[in-house]
Each structure stands twice: as structure tokens, then as C-alpha cells.
Amino acid sequence: MLELIKEEQKLFILNLVTIFSFCLYAYGIYLHVAIRGLVWGNMAIDLSIQILGPVFGVVMVVVLGCIILFISFYIDQFRATNVFLCWFWIFSLYQCAINSFLAFNGLPNEPINQFFKWLFPTLWYPIKEICFVLIALLLTYVFQKKIVKKEFDKLDIFLITILSVGLILATLMSQLFLINANILTYS
Secondary structure, three states, X not given: OHHHHHHHHHXXXXXXXXXXXHHHHHHHHHHHHHHOXXXXXXXXXXXXXXXXXXXXXXXXXXXXXXXXXXXXXXXXXXXXXXXXXXXXXXXXXXXXXXXXXXXXXXXXXXXXXXXXXXXXXXXXXXXHHHHHHHHHHXXXXXXXXXXXXXXXXHHHHHHHHHHHHHHHHHHHHHHHHHHOOOOOEEO
């Protein structure tokens, strides 16, 4: 029982780290959208901001992320999905937040994005997200095996596959319709 509590605590901490990444991400978005007047390079974020405005749009991003994490944390069948989302969002959102703060302060911008832009000029964003998905998959596997000590079942594999494909397709759409469309975007 004590080991189970430790596992729950580790998963809870992973979720808290992810929620903090959402907060930093939202703040970074706000800096660029509300203060610099740029369009954010992600279609889902852009839509939320267009509908709700910069403040409520970024708040909605954090709230939706927290709701997804909360549901996937508390429903046992979604635990592996929760771990996957945490790792994916930790890499993706912290990277975006760091880029935002660097750019806003006039410092060298987007070290990770620049690498992918150099290698894949037209589709750098989905390629970067594919790398983040692969890292998240690896870390999810390790977390499940070493921390939770649980095997993946068919539902885990199905949900993580659907999420992976969805995340990559969403970034592909963002790349094609926002970033490559020469709209004044922060990407």
C-alpha cells in the first residue's frame, strides 16, 4: 500500500509540473498576443483567443488542459494517457514558454524551433511535435514500467495512438494555415 501511495504522489507531482507548464505557456501567449499584437501560431489557441479575447482565451487554454489532466488522472483506465499527456505537454509547453520569454525580452529566440526550421523549413512545427511525441512515448513507457509497474492494455495503446496522431495533425494544420500562410504569427 505504501508503494501505491508513492506512485500516486509521483503521478500527482508530474501533473502539477504539467499544470505549471500550462500557466507559463498561457503567460507567454498573452505577452505575444495582447502586448505585441501577434497571432499565436497554434490554430486551437488562435481560435480560443479570437472567440474569448486574449485574457479569457489563454485562461481557457489552462482550464481545458487542467480538466483533461484531472479527468485522466482520476479515472484509472486513463492513467497511461495522463502520463503521456503530461510528458508531451511538459516538453512542448515549457519549450514554448521559454521561447516566448526569450523573444519578448529581445534575447536569442527559439533555439529548438530554429533547429527544426533549419532542417525542415516548410514543416518544422509538425516534425518538432513528432519528436516531442516520440520522447513522450518513451518516457511514458519508462514511467509505466519503472514507477507504476503496470503493463499497457489495448485501451492505453488506442488512446495514446489517437492522441499522438491528433497532436501531430493539429500542428500540421497550424503550420499550413497559420505559419506558412504568411500571417503575422509568433511561431
